[in-house]
Amino acid sequence: MANLSNGGDTKHIIQIPEIKFTKLFINGQFVDAISGKTFETIDPRNGDxxxxxxxxxxxxxxxxxxxxxxxxxxxxxxxxxxxxxxxxxxxxxxxxxxxxxxxxxxxxxxxxxxxxxxxxxxxxxxxxxxxxxxxxxxxxxxxxxxxxxxxxxxxxxxxxxxxxxxxxxxxxxxxxxxxxxxxxxxxxxxxxxxxxxxxxxxxxxxxxxxxxxxxxxxxxxxxxxxxxxxxxxxxxxxxxxxxxxxxxxxxxxxxxxxxxxxxxxxxxxxGGKSPLIIFNDADLDQAVELALLANFLNKGELCVSGSRVYVQEGIYDKFVKLAAEKVKMWRVGDPFDSQVQQGPQASKEQFDKVISYIEQGKREGATLLAGGKTCGDKGYYIEPTIFTDAKDDMVIVKEEIFGPVMSLMKFKTVEEVIERANNTKYGLAAGIVTNDLNLTNRVSRSIRAGVIWVNCYYGFDNDCPFGxxxxxxxxxxxxxxxxxxxxxxxxxxxxxxxxxxx
The missing domain is CATH 3.40.605.10 (Aldehyde Dehydrogenase; Chain A, domain 1)
Known part of the structure; x- marks a missing residue:
């Protein structure tokens, strides 16, 4: 039984249990595979x-x-x-x-x-x-x-x-x-x-x-x-x-x-490549917090991540400045640390995939506002990454990255952003940030996605159909x-x- 400190908090020690169940479960019994083969399951914190x-x-x-x-x-x-x-x-x-x-x-x-x-x-x-x-x-x-x-x-x-x-x-x-x-x-x-x-x-x-x-x-x-x-x-x-x-x-x-x-x-x-649309009348602090949440929760490993963030031109510059400030406070580290907000990517394969997308974004000409690098000398940690000056035809905007990578884009009109939001092969989710009820109704009925979150994100519930x-x-x-x-x-x-x- 190993011990792991929870973020240096000596009042709470996490007891890592012995792994009890590693066999197949068939007809009510744990049994070996017929072939006798096994495979390793890996701790993404350190690769062990x-x-x-x-x-x-x-x-x-x-x-x-x-x-x-x-x-x-x-x-x-x-x-x-x-x-x-x-x-x-x-x-x-x-x-x-x-x-x-x-x-x-x-x-x-x-x-x-x-x-x-x-x-x-x-x-x-x-x-x-x-x-x-x-x-x-x-x-x-x-x-x-x-x-x-x-x-x-x-x-x-x-x-x-x-x-x-x-x-x-x-x-x-x-x-x-x-x-x-x-x-x-x-x-x-x-x-x-x-x-x-x-x-x-x-x-x-x-x-x-x-x-x-x-x-x-x-x-x-x-x-x-x-x-x-x-x-x-x-x-x-x-x-x-x-x-x-x-x-x-x-x-x-x-x-x-x-x-x-x-x-x-x-x-x-x-998969998904969900748009998060932020209008001029949005509360700026709330909008930035929602964008960080939509992209970096669960290290971006969520199919509904709002990784295409469209911000209306009237608040775009302020949004970029505030996002750059707030992302610096986003804590990456050991997921057993209660103060940490982002743990490691789930596997080496996914870690390498996300890093390759970040490099692709740089090559395509997007501006790296924040992040873009790995964290620490072991484990599969990646900094929360924000690109600005992203274009709809860039790979980082079109393809599902499944990692902590946000693409920020500016828009002018409602008609424009609806068209751009729908210009994807996916249609899993979308977010809208505005205080205008008429605008909410118009955009939510126009976006082709299975769930629309208004002034919130990840609004899952057992009673709410998802697809x-x-x-x-x-x-x-x-x-x-x-x-x-x-x-x-x-x-x-x-x-x-x-x-x-x-």
Whole structure:
């Protein structure tokens, strides 16, 4: 058991726990991969190996799908009342809360996420998401239909079957439960593949699901690589639906594999290059704070990051000056330090990718206002970076960087900024900063994106549907609409008594 000081605060010492769960979780048991292979999961704070984790492959996916199929076709979970499923999901949520510190530590070690945010936001939020969908489990209703002929009919909403969930590495706990919670409430069984960069908390959640009473085979967790285990999920003939969050490039591969196999339904939450539009009447201090938050929260590793910041010409110069001052106070460092605002990028691969984009921005002629360099002599730390004089046709403005890089641009008119904001292949989110209600309504209805945040950013809530337009994907996470993705609609029709159909 190692000790790590929390930002020099001697009153609080973080206890780094022993890593308990490193094997695949299939049919209620932790097991080695059939091949016996393992892979390293790396601490992005220093590049050290945290643990070796079982490397699942196609054969392991086959075993887990077999278990999930048996649990769906013959098991208790789909046949339980919604009330009984909800009761077990509530217990699952309680167990998460009881282990919140250890789970937050795992996500900090694996993903470089801020421990303070994990402990107060991410992990409690995961538990609350379970509770939200537990509350919906016994409220899944069909309809009675008024037929135009001498018949009566009603609809049933039934679980879709075995679901494959493929999880990204940037928000390992939140997205795990964004997918698992509604699928559990609907009565589905599932195979979950967490990102190879961040497997540890997913395996811990598998352990807690067993303790909560979720039947064997309902929730299976296979750690491994996207090109093997992930591809096996997408192409598996006995999986009824795939839910994927990740890049647009991999999303295409998931769709292709689903189409070539059994035409399983697919939900995709893909990348983004979201605009943050700041008008002349905005409160300047608030606008700058929102821009820093929109770009540098979670080290910019969020698909909805507002990395295209359009500032109206009347306040542009003041905005640039204030942003340059405030970004100097943005603290980068050990994510276990409670005073730090930005930890390391989640992996060496992502670190190198972000640095390459920063160099690309310099070559394209954007002006480096702040940052642009690495921090420290070990680990994957990058300074919060702001470019000015950016142009819409620059690579740093067009492509998703997934790192702490902001592109600042000036605009004149409302018509101009709407056109420029929509000039992207993505459409996941957008932000508007103004005190003009008419302007808010006009712009929010004109931007082609799945969620619009006005005078705020990252306004997520369990009750608020989330998803994208265009190449940001399709389908919606969160909200009660999300349940529809895990349900089939069946219509039952019978003739009325003494009708000619008898």
């Amino acid at each position: 190996v945290i643990a070796r984790v079982a490397e699942g492959d196609k054969e392991d996916i086959d075993l887990s799908v077999k278990a999930a199929r048996e649990a769906f076709d013959h098991g208790r979970w789909p046949r339980m009342s919604g009330f009984d499923r909800a009761r077990i999901m509530m217990k699952f949520a309680d167990l998460i809360n009881e282990n919140v510190e250890e789970l937050a530590i795992l996500d900090t070690l694996d993903a470089g996420k801020l421990f303070s945010m994990g402990k107060t936001v991410d992990i409690p939020g995961a538990a609350n998401m379970l509770r939200y969908y537990a509350g919906a489990a016994d409220k899944i209703h069909g309809e009675t239909l008024k037929m135009s002929r001498e018949m009566q009919a009603y609809t049933l909403r039934e679980p879709i079957g075995v679901v494959g969930h493929i999880i990204p590495w940037n928000v390992p706990s939140g997205i795990f439960f964004m997918k698992v919670s509604p699928a559990l409430a609907a009565g589905c069984t599932m195979v979950v593949k967490p990102a190879e960069q961040t497997p540890l908390s997913a395996l811990y959640y598998a352990h807690l699901s067993k303790l909560a009473g979720i039947p064997d085979g309902v929730l299976n967790v296979i750690t491994g690589f996207g090109s093997t285990a992930g591809a096996a999920i997408s192409s598996h003939m006995d999986i009824d639906k795939v839910s994927f969050t990740g890049s647009a490039e991999v999303g295409r591969l998931v769709m292709q594999a689903a189409a070539r196999s059994n035409l399983k339904t697919v939900a995709l939450e893909l 994208g337009y265009k190449m940001s994907g399709f389908g919606r996470e969160l909200g009660l609409h999300c349940l529809d993705q895990y349900l089939q609609v069946k219509c039952v029709v019978t003739p009325l008594y003494n009708s000619p159909w008898l």
